[in-house]
Amino acid sequence: MTRSATTMRADILESAARLFATVGFRGTSLQDIASDVGCSKASLLYHFTNKDAILTELLSPVGRELAELEERLAGLDGDEAAHAAVAGLVESSLRFRREITILMQDLDAMTARPELPDINAVIERLVDALTGRSGDPRARVWGWMALLGVALTGAGDLAVPEETLRAELTRGALRTLGRSID
Amino acid sequence: MTRSATTMRADILESAARLFATVGFRGTSLQDIASDVGCSKASLLYHFTNKDAILTELLSPVGRELAELEERLAGLDGDEAAHAAVAGLVESSLRFRREITILMQDLDAMTARPELPDINAVIERLVDALTGRSGDPRARVWGWMALLGVALTGAGDLAVPEETLRAELTRGALRTLGRSID
DNA sequence: GTCAGAACTGTCCGATCGGTCAGCTAAGGT
DNA sequence: ACCTTAGCTGACCGATCGGACAGTTCTGAC
Known part of the structure; x- marks a missing residue:
């Protein structure tokens, strides 16, 4: 056939x-x-062309979405930017559950992939937006992306309304990131 | 040398x-x-003896801890068991951050490993304790173990007190699992 | 019917994986 | 001084990986 x-x-x-x-x-x-x-x-x-090309094309929608988030963050600063960054990450995680899961599966390998310029570029911006605390902010951002990804994966077959899940994840992310923006 | x-x-x-x-x-x-x-x-x-033996020995302390949790759960039932199961998982995740991270890295492969009888046995028990809702409870339990693992990894360099983290994770887990035990 | 090009495949290749094995080396008992 | 043995290694093996490539099959335009 x-x-x-x-x-x-x-x-x-x-x-x-x-x-x-x-x-x-x-x-x-x-x-x-x-x-x-x-x-x-x-x-x-x-x-x-190769195996990586399949992965890249799978993740390209996420890359585009994150690039838009990057643009939106460019006009903000401080707590406003941090809030928008986390909210945007939660939103993207909800929209691209499977893609985020893929990213999470080989988290370490993904961060070093030059063929994912969109995704890695926006991570830099998010690091800027969320920076200002001790430790490696890059690890924290990726940790939270992974956290959201697994949460959504593990909660995929739950009866919890998506609204509730979204609100809880946003609040929890902001709280753990040490920011009090309400 | x-x-x-x-x-x-x-x-x-x-x-x-x-x-x-x-x-x-x-x-x-x-x-x-x-x-x-x-x-x-x-x-x-x-x-x-082989590569798997290294992994097995690394995870054996977690296995022992989970086996003890299993014994504790044996005497309980219903909501009491569910509460103890989640609390125990949170506690173990805090004690074995790195080991849980390892488990999480290849989650799918780990669940099918016959050389990890301790860990897989207690998972069965946890499934029983947390059962009673739609969907695959095994996936839910592993999802939450992974969630806790990444949360602890990503939050490792945060200034959030471990007590707060523990309380939030326990409450969040119980809420998402659909149990209201307070 | 013919034919150009798109769609597809069997087969081979180098690299790398986990694992085996015969043999080398250094240390300690006698 | 001798010898056993624990610790260690280089060389090799079969399996599997991603990928290359020449060649075959299908299909639509004419």
Whole structure:
């Protein structure tokens, strides 16, 4: 069977996203994806230049969203920026549960990926926005992104209303970050 | 240089723990550990039967602690058991920050590890204690263990008192798990 | 029917993984 | 001085990884 290029790319991205989110990027081989899609390993590399390209395209919507957040933060400063940064992270985590889960699965490897310029660029901005306390703020931001990701993953099958979850996560994040903005 | 067996084992465990916690179990090769310790890869396998044995020994204290929790839960039932289970998980997460981080790094792979009988056994019990809602309770328990782990990791360099953190995490966990026990 | 190009695959490659093994070296008992 | 043994290592193995590439099959335009 021969699928159209767009259909095939969509199928590959869907399978890859599911596998990446459950067993991680490193834990997923090209053969695993190919078996799930129902094609050969070589076919994947016909539609995508390499394995990293699949990941990059999966995360590009998150990158765009975070880039917009970056722009919004540019006009703010101090507590206002910190509040907007955390609120934006919570919002993005809710919108991209699976993508954030993928990011979280190989957190350390992701931060060192040059092919994710959007995401890493906005992290720098968030570090600026949330800075001013002891310790490594970068680790704190990533820690909180991961925290939100796992929280949403673990709470995915709960009956807790999304509104409540959003409010609690925002309040908890702000409190733990040591800022009192209400 | 020739170190004593006990010293060598301790050095290996220390290096492995640091590497596992930062780049994950899968992300750490035997050569990585050997380089960090300052010995050959073969030397690692002289002191430990295989790579899994290093991980198992690293996590054995957590296993023992969770086994004790399991015994404590055996005498309880219903809401009492659920409360004790969550409180115990929070307590263990605080005591074994790094080990929980390691568990969290390859969460999916860890749950399927037969060489971690202590840990997986108590998970079964925790599932029983926390059961009674829709969805997969096992995923929920692991999700919360991971949540706690990342929270503690990300919050490691914060000025928030450990007491406050402990109280907030316990309350948040109980709330999200849908139990109202106060 | 023909044919160009898109879609796809079998097969091979180098690198790296966890693990094995025969043998080397240094230390301690006698 | 001799020898046993614990500690250690270089070299090697099979498996698996991501990726390359030549060649095959399908499909739509004419």
